[in-house]
Amino acid sequence: MSSPERDKYHHGDLKTALIKAAENIIREEGVEGFTLRKAAKFAGVSPGAPSHHFNGTKGLLTAVAVRVFKRLGAELNALPLSGRAAQDLRTQAFGYVTFAANNPGLFRLICRVDLIDFKDPEFIQASFQALTQYAHAAAAYFGQEPPDLHKRAFRPHMASAMATAHGLAHMVIEGRPALLLETPDPASTFIETLLPAVLLATWPD
Amino acid sequence: MSSPERDKYHHGDLKTALIKAAENIIREEGVEGFTLRKAAKFAGVSPGAPSHHFNGTKGLLTAVAVRVFKRLGAELNALPLSGRAAQDLRTQAFGYVTFAANNPGLFRLICRVDLIDFKDPEFIQASFQALTQYAHAAAAYFGQEPPDLHKRAFRPHMASAMATAHGLAHMVIEGRPALLLETPDPASTFIETLLPAVLLATWPD
DNA sequence: GCATCAATCTGAACAATGTTCACATTCAAG
DNA sequence: CTTGAATGTGAACATTGTTCAGATTGATGC
Structure with a gap:
């Protein structure tokens, strides 16, 4: 529900954070409710960030x-x-x-x-x-x-x-x-x- | 494959044309390859036309x-x-x-x-x-x-x-x-x- | 300490999509 | 005919995934 605010510029463990965020979104809103941007926002990160950790x-x-x-x-x-x-x-x-x-x-x-x-x-x-x-x-x-x-x-x-x-x-x-x-x-x-x-x-x- | 060109302003039977177009697209490109705009173009019609025949x-x-x-x-x-x-x-x-x-x-x-x-x-x-x-x-x-x-x-x-x-x-x-x-x-x-x-x-x- | 390079993140692009809406065109019924 | 309903246009708009130049940070070697 809440986008955790970050003090540091780097996230620390964005990769697993994105996975967990995605899983939560899918659990609550279904696959069709999932968007990459939503997962990024959920992890408190910009839309372009995930591309450094996942192939799309x-x-x-x-x-x-x-x-x-x-x-x-x-x-x-x-x-x-x-x-x-x-x-x-x-x-x-x-x-x-x-x-x-x-x-x-x-x-x-x-x-x-x-x-x-x-x-x-x-x-x-x-x-x-x-x-x-x-x-x-x-x-x-x-x-x-x-x-x-x-x-x-x-x-x-x-x-x-x-x-x-x-x-x-x-x-x-x-x-x-x-x-x-x-x-x-x-x-x-x-x-x-x-x-x-x-x-x-x-x-x- | 070809977008049939239309002489008349009205299509005549756009509803079934859209259904057939959608079916063809899905057959050839899968559900994930389907877009409403593509079906409209396939039927030779503008993107807003389908909304008059289908609920989205x-x-x-x-x-x-x-x-x-x-x-x-x-x-x-x-x-x-x-x-x-x-x-x-x-x-x-x-x-x-x-x-x-x-x-x-x-x-x-x-x-x-x-x-x-x-x-x-x-x-x-x-x-x-x-x-x-x-x-x-x-x-x-x-x-x-x-x-x-x-x-x-x-x-x-x-x-x-x-x-x-x-x-x-x-x-x-x-x-x-x-x-x-x-x-x-x-x-x-x-x-x-x-x-x-x-x-x-x-x-x- | 410090310089340097790779890793990581930002934010602004871009094209594509579904949908809506004012307007244009046509059909059809009286 | 004429008038209203049906049908189609094309330009919006918000959202999405993706890319990319530049900013920031971490780590490594000196």
Whole structure:
């Protein structure tokens, strides 16, 4: 909300300040509410300053996306393991969709090919890293070897399992539940009451 | 490609001309390449003209989205029915993902909450209509009543089946296969060789 | 201490975009 | 015809991303 006033001419750590500013803006106003100038003003800096730290808007947003993927990965890693494969896969999927629902703007960002440099090595690394736990859970459920994502294998069951969670996440942030559920808060209603049933139907014990 | 020159002061049918222009631009340059001014120039008209026919950029893009959903629905309706539920559901899902792969720009458009008026009745109607065939195929596969989309029921198996296709479509247009497949044309490779296996694994006979 | 050079930031450009508005042109109904 | 509504023009205006010459500072070598 407040533009922190600066005493020194140099900022000190403008790079991370811009990333955090961008993340806050996207969290509060969505990707479409983000502008580079806004992030600069938020960091208390002139419009031209960011260009010294990022390769344009795309560079900054790519850095934000890396952060988002890392947090997503951390959240999925922190989910409890029951030892039962079906339960664990459902837990991972629930976590994935919940993350999207709780961070709609940021989740939209990491899917926007036009806003992000999808060839950035850090981004690729982070996006893979975020899904390792999910991939392991899916592999366990289908009785397959845990995939080495660096070998770039694409097993049918795995792809399907990823797609279902990814599709549910997109449906939620695209507001599709609002088209089906006539409730005050369609997204959270979907998450709390319907999503568990959907996941149970998809991957029964 | 060419801006059609106009002899008369009035265009005649600027509204549909703008819709078609926008669709062409999005098809060739993606949603991010679209600008309202470009569509106006394409229709051979001044930048202020579109405002007499659409409620801003969002209005025009919503109209385009309606067209896209209608075509998607038509394509899914035209798919052959084998009588075998599993086969038919796979066919529908294949058609859905293929549509996204063949029309990446337009598919991205119909998922962009920020660019489209999701409350527009025509849009809602078209988006439902497009998925009736898919919903019927899914209902048949799971041995359920074909859902009345206007009653806004949300059955777990149905939601899961929609999500899987939707998720696969998003993965394709987000270029995720390119992260996994080191082939010259990852999208079409995925569609042609891997997608059938994924669908078969998801909904076996 | 101090000189020098790279890093960092400013502020003013610039082109492009969506939108609005006064005005021009045309259509269509009485 | 004539009169009002519909449609199109073109010039605004604010905003945006980006660039760039110059200002300021930090760091390194002496």
